[in-house]
Amino acid sequence: MKLTSKGRYAVMALVDLAKFNSINPVSLRDISLRQGISLDYLEQIFSKLRKKEIVQSVRGIQGGYVLNKKAKEIKLTNIFDAVDEKVKTVQCKKESKKGCNGRSSKCLTHDLWDELENHINNFFEKKSLEDLIKDNFERRI
Amino acid sequence: MKLTSKGRYAVMALVDLAKFNSINPVSLRDISLRQGISLDYLEQIFSKLRKKEIVQSVRGIQGGYVLNKKAKEIKLTNIFDAVDEKVKTVQCKKESKKGCNGRSSKCLTHDLWDELENHINNFFEKKSLEDLIKDNFERRI
DNA sequence: TATAAACCTGACTAATTTAGTCAAGTATAT
DNA sequence: ATATACTTGACTAAATTAGTCAGGTTTATA
Numbered sequence: 001m002k003l004t005s006k007g008r009y010a011v012m013a014l015v016d017l018a019k020f021n022s023i024n025p026v027s028l029r030d031i032s033l034r035q036g037i038s039l040d041y042l043e044q045i046f047s048k049l050r051k052k053e054i055v056q057s058v059r060g061i062q063g064g065y066v067l068n069k070k071a072k073e074i075k076l077t078n079i080f081d082a083v084d085e086k087v088k089t090v091q092c093k094k095e096s097k098k099g100c101n102g103r104s105s106k107c108l109t110h111d112l113w114d115e116l117e118n119h120i121n122n123f124f125e126k127k128s129l130e131d132l133i134k135d136n137f138e139r140r141i
Numbered sequence: 142m143k144l145t146s147k148g149r150y151a152v153m154a155l156v157d158l159a160k161f162n163s164i165n166p167v168s169l170r171d172i173s174l175r176q177g178i179s180l181d182y183l184e185q186i187f188s189k190l191r192k193k194e195i196v197q198s199v200r201g202i203q204g205g206y207v208l209n210k211k212a213k214e215i216k217l218t219n220i221f222d223a224v225d226e227k228v229k230t231v232q233c234k235k236e237s238k239k240g241c242n243g244r245s246s247k248c249l250t251h252d253l254w255d256e257l258e259n260h261i262n263n264f265f266e267k268k269s270l271e272d273l274i275k276d277n278f279e280r281r282i
Numbered sequence: 283t284a285t286a287a288a289c290c291t292g293a294c295t296a297a298t299t300t301a302g303t304c305a306a307g308t309a310t311a312t
Numbered sequence: 313a314t315a316t317a318c319t320t321g322a323c324t325a326a327a328t329t330a331g332t333c334a335g336g337t338t339t340a341t342a
Contacts, residue, residue: 001144001261002229005330008152008250016191027288035249041331047290060339061287088143108151108156108176111276116264120142123260133251168317172309179307182302188319202316 004034007085010045014079015132017055018071025057025064045083052082057114068087087120089113150178150185153219156273158196159212166198166205171199186224193223212274218265228261230254 013031020026028046032039044063049055053076055065067074080086154172161167169187187206190196195215196206208215221227241274 001148001226003142003254004328007142008230008254011253012250014199019249025288029154029288038331040333043288043290044331050290052240057289058339059287059289059337060341061285062340063288063338065289087142089149108160108277109153109273112268112273113144113149116144119264120261123257127268131251132253147301166317170317179302181304184317184319185302191319198318199310200308200316200318201312202314203311204309204317206318 004085006045006083007080009041010049010079010083011076013037013042014129017065018067018129018133021067024062025066027064045094048082052078052079054082071130072128074129076127077121080124087117089117113124145226147186147224148221150182151190151224154165154178154183154186155270159208159274160208160271162208165203166207168205185189189223193219195219195223212271213269215270217268218262218268221265228258230258
């Protein structure tokens, strides 16, 4: 089980954005330089974040991105959802429902994966961008 | 983030094994048939489980595998560890330690991934094979 | 109004990982 | 003896990931 770097980058970039979020939008070029993430890759990521209304774009010179909600209202779960980073534990859900009704011997562990998914998603739902910035700030004191 | 099928199969196979664990060892052939997992693949998996002393092998006719500990003492974390299924969240640990000392701007989210790993591993450490069998049994009542 | 900064999009690709298969054994109960 | 079942290592096809690349469009400002 691993987290993909698309998800990690999305979170890193948003923390960076939130930190530098003032009146002016933050350009991807700046985030790219500060975080060491390829500009082209960031563009892919922010395209998805924009579609999910997590950020807003400002075009033209001096343009960039701004948060579209308060940092407190942006949860990890929203970010991961936007970039298609999701917890996949069990196959049988999509496949033949006949094979897996929760009682078949094929799914001895079905409930376990459900429980695991819930456990992880619970973590993502509680954690907001604001929490991350706060943690980051407190560590520096 | 996804769980690989090697990890899933390992857990499924061990639940199966634990259920049919009597005086006689359980052959991989039987598990293969009951759980629909390729025999060759199961062999790879059980080779690893044996090396970590989770199961014991019995060779020859009427051979197979038996649990090497009580189901209560086998935690998910042991199983996943044996088959190299692990939670990987952040890269910077292995790489240049210079780049990531917890204060560099590259690791704005370092603590987050640590926290996530702990959260998930905590789940794995609590859950034993016995829990899984019990859940499975109770659901059938 | 020319221009450069910065967003926007889709197609492409190399590297890695996964999920097995295959082949050639060895050990042992009957 | 021999069939059953464990044991090991090498190999491979498919999928996924982590980007790159090329070609746009928009707009502030000089």
